[in-house]
Amino acid sequence: MEDDGLILNICSATKNNNDTAHKKPSIRAQIKEAGGSWKERSKVRKIIKSQMRKSTQTHVPLEHDYNTVENGGYDLNKEVIQKKLSKNKLAFTVRREDSKEIQERSKKSITTTQPQQIISSLFTYNPMIPSIKHNYLPNDNLPSNAPVNDSNSFIGMGLDADLVAHIKEKLNAEKPTDIQCKAIPLLLNLNRTSSDETIDVDVVIQAETGSGKTLAFLLPIIERLIRATKSIKSNSSLTRSLGTLAIILTPTRELAKQTLSVLESLLSISPSKTTNNRLQHWLVPGVVNGGDKKKSEKARLRKGINLLVSTPGRLLDHLQNTRSFSVENLRWLVLDEADRLLELGFEETLQKIIQMLADRSDAYQKIKQKNCLFDSDTLPKRRQIILCSATLKDDVRRLAGQNLFNPIYINGIDKGNEERSKPKNNLKLFTTPNQLKQKCIITPAKLRLVTLTAILKATFKRHSESISSEKVIVFFSCCDAVDFYFDLFANAGNLGQDTDDDQKANSETCLISTVIPNLMMFRLHGELSQTLRTTTFQTFSSTSSGVLFCTDVAARGLDLPNVSKILQYDPPTDIKDYVHRVGRTARLGKGGEAILFLLPSEVGYVDSLEDQGINTQNVQVDTVLKNLQHTTTNNSCIG
Numbered sequence: 001m002e003d004d005g006l007i008l009n010i011c012s013a014t015k016n017n018n019d020t021a022h023k024k025p026s027i028r029a030q031i032k033e034a035g036g037s038w039k040e041r042s043k044v045r046k047i048i049k050s051q052m053r054k055s056t057q058t059h060v061p062l063e064h065d066y067n068t069v070e071n072g073g074y075d076l077n078k079e080v081i082q083k084k085l086s087k088n089k090l091a092f093t094v095r096r097e098d099s100k101e102i103q104e105r106s107k108k109s110i111t112t113t114q115p116q117q118i119i120s121s122l123f124t125y126n127p128m129i130p131s132i133k134h135n136y137l138p139n140d141n142l143p144s145n146a147p148v149n150d151s152n153s154f155i156g157m158g159l160d161a162d163l164v165a166h167i168k169e170k171l172n173a174e175k176p177t178d179i180q181c182k183a184i185p186l187l188l189n190l191n192r193t194s195s196d197e198t199i200d201v202d203v204v205i206q207a208e209t210g211s212g213k214t215l216a217f218l219l220p221i222i223e224r225l226i227r228a229t230k231s232i233k234s235n236s237s238l239t240r241s242l243g244t245l246a247i248i249l250t251p252t253r254e255l256a257k258q259t260l261s262v263l264e265s266l267l268s269i270s271p272s273k274t275t276n277n278r279l280q281h282w283l284v285p286g287v288v289n290g291g292d293k294k295k296s297e298k299a300r301l302r303k304g305i306n307l308l309v310s311t312p313g314r315l316l317d318h319l320q321n322t323r324s325f326s327v328e329n330l331r332w333l334v335l336d337e338a339d340r341l342l343e344l345g346f347e348e349t350l351q352k353i354i355q356m357l358a359d360r361s362d363a364y365q366k367i368k369q370k371n372c373l374f375d376s377d378t379l380p381k382r383r384q385i386i387l388c389s390a391t392l393k394d395d396v397r398r399l400a401g402q403n404l405f406n407p408i409y410i411n412g413i414d415k416g417n418e419e420r421s422k423p424k425n426n427l428k429l430f431t432t433p434n435q436l437k438q439k440c441i442i443t444p445a446k447l448r449l450v451t452l453t454a455i456l457k458a459t460f461k462r463h464s465e466s467i468s469s470e471k472v473i474v475f476f477s478c479c480d481a482v483d484f485y486f487d488l489f490a491n492a493g494n495l496g497q498d499t500d501d502d503q504k505a506n507s508e509t510c511l512i513s514t515v516i517p518n519l520m521m522f523r524l525h526g527e528l529s530q531t532l533r534t535t536t537f538q539t540f541s542s543t544s545s546g547v548l549f550c551t552d553v554a555a556r557g558l559d560l561p562n563v564s565k566i567l568q569y570d571p572p573t574d575i576k577d578y579v580h581r582v583g584r585t586a587r588l589g590k591g592g593e594a595i596l597f598l599l600p601s602e603v604g605y606v607d608s609l610e611d612q613g614i615n616t617q618n619v620q621v622d623t624v625l626k627n628l629q630h631t632t633t634n635n636s637c638i639g
């Protein structure tokens with residue numbers, strides 16, 4: 001699927017683990033089970049089982065066990081260690097040379113073990129968790145992506161008064177954000193001279209997640225079209241059959257639909273005296289999207305979609321196969337989440353799209369068909385490319401070198417963040433919202449599920465009949481993991497009992513959890529039907545409380561209101577994806593919390609985050625597990 005990268009949570013075997021495997025082959029491996037009658041084989045299997053049971057009961061913690069402790073694999077609490085050490089004297093004498101070291105290590109281990117550990121009844125002890133050495137630098141928590149008070153107003157930037165009143169009423173946007181202050185005047189380009197046709201240069205916008213980049217590029221486009229509409233006297237020149245004037249490309253279908261709805265609400269501006277309803281009359285927004293019916297899209301393209309939002313594959317398909325799709329008048333090509341669009345899988349498609357658009361408008365220029373709309377000075381005289389993302393790096397610069405015209409880079413990184421982030425290399429840093437509380441929790445594999453449950457339980461506390469109004473997103477590495485955990489939380493205890501129920505669950509947008517009473521559970525990934533994806537996205541957007549289990553299909557661009565917490569059950573392989581995942585909360589100056597789950601073997605991830613200027617606070621599993629026993633009054637489940 002184009003939307004879902006399969007990211008596996010692979011932890012490489014350490015040297016010590018390898019040694020362990022080498023020194024102590026399993027009993028099963030030593031006994032040949034093949035051959036003989038089934039009765040004999042069954043007998044052998046029983047013997048093996050009982051030997052294995054005995055072996056685990058009498059197993060003494062040997063040197064390599066403690067080596068794995070250091071690597072975060074195991075920990076034996078005081079009782080278990082002492083019991084095992086005293087019980088098996090034989091093994092103890094055999095490995096006498098190791099014993100002193102063992103005792104030393106066990107002493108260390110015991111002293112570091114918390115006195116009141118919460119241990120799941122499934123296990124006899126909690127594995128030890130390696131401590132991570134990093135300097136957590138608490139920041140001032142001042143919002144970095146909120147509208148700026150001392151900014152120039154939208155009207156001061158040159159936006160139409162009706163449009164400004166409209167965005168205030170519809171989107172509650174009164175003051176521009178930092179990136180909007182920088183990008184809107186540049187893209188409006190009001191200081192151009194009509195003689196200089198090349199002045200509308202390409203623009204690269206990089207700013208934090210949730211800082212209003214969508215309006216930063218949509219408002220100037222709409223404003224310039226309003227101005228062009230006003231400048232033309234005859235209505236006959238303004239018709240949707242002028243074809244597509246702007247294309248906005250997004251990497252996922254959900255983001256395409258979201259961008260379309262922003263466009264629609266911008267264009268639902270009430271008819272003013274000046275535009276006299278003409279804007280709505282001819283300017284038609286639309287979407288063409290993988291997963292939708294191509295036939296109806298073709299019909300709409302034939303009639304004319306002036307502002308088109310699309311995913312790359314479907315756009316290329318229409319460019320190649322829909323003859324009535326008119327892009328000769330195209331004035332803007334926006335690549336939203338540009339770095340994702342340039343990743344493997346999309347890059348080739350994108351290059352073909354850019355080439356086809358260039359060929360078509362060149363051919364058109366030769367025919368020199370004219371419309372007075374394009375004679376006005378308000379529209380760009382050439383196709384302007386706008387790249388946009390919170391995480392732009394060298395891949396974008398490569399495209400910039402090849403396809404962009406005199407690109408201008410606008411960076412929304414605020415001063416506070418720049419100072420806070422101390423780069424260890426020369427790479428450009430990614431920034432995350434200043435007010436976002438970022439935490440990491442090192443959990444051994446066997447405690448991960450119980451830790452997730454504890455966090456969700458603490459977040460969705462019961463208040464008599466209802467639960468806390470919180471919205472949480474949990475990211476997993478792949479579609480199967482989402483389905484597995486969704487089934488677990490939604491259907492625990494009923495798994496696999498009724499296939500009709502399973503089918504029903506697969507087609508339902510939301511289920512009530514059987515683990516956490518009253519909790520509404522949603523899931524989103526690239527293998528679900530398009531209808532289910534769309535309804536899930538819409539329902540989770542509008543709900544006031546619930547949890548969404550998803551893959552990275554929901555990581556980029558989605559503006560899901562009031563999400564208070566992001567959990568990353570599997571860390572993403574790319575730090576860029578980390579930035580986008582956590583960016584689903586703490587949007588536009590609001591607060592938020594992000595918790596990253598790491599296996600003991602993955603602690604190095606914290607350093608990689610630090611290299612990018614991302615600072616996480618380490619939280620102990622024990623603190624979280626206590627929430628299973630106590631309902632804390634503190635809203636933050638992990639302190």
Ligand SMILES: Nc1ncnc2c1ncn2[C@@H]1O[C@H](COP(=O)(O)OP(=O)(O)OP(=O)(O)O)[C@@H](O)[C@H]1O
Pocket residue numbers: 147171172173174175176177180207208209210211212213214215389390556557558559583587588
């Ligand atoms: N100036 C503003 N005042 C109030 N709200 C705004 C303003 N600008 C944008 N918004 C709202 O802020 C939210 C986030 O905006 P948007 O989705 O464009 O962020 P983004 O920077 O594109 O984030 P991401 O990188 O995650 O895609 C949206 O709900 C949008 O309507």
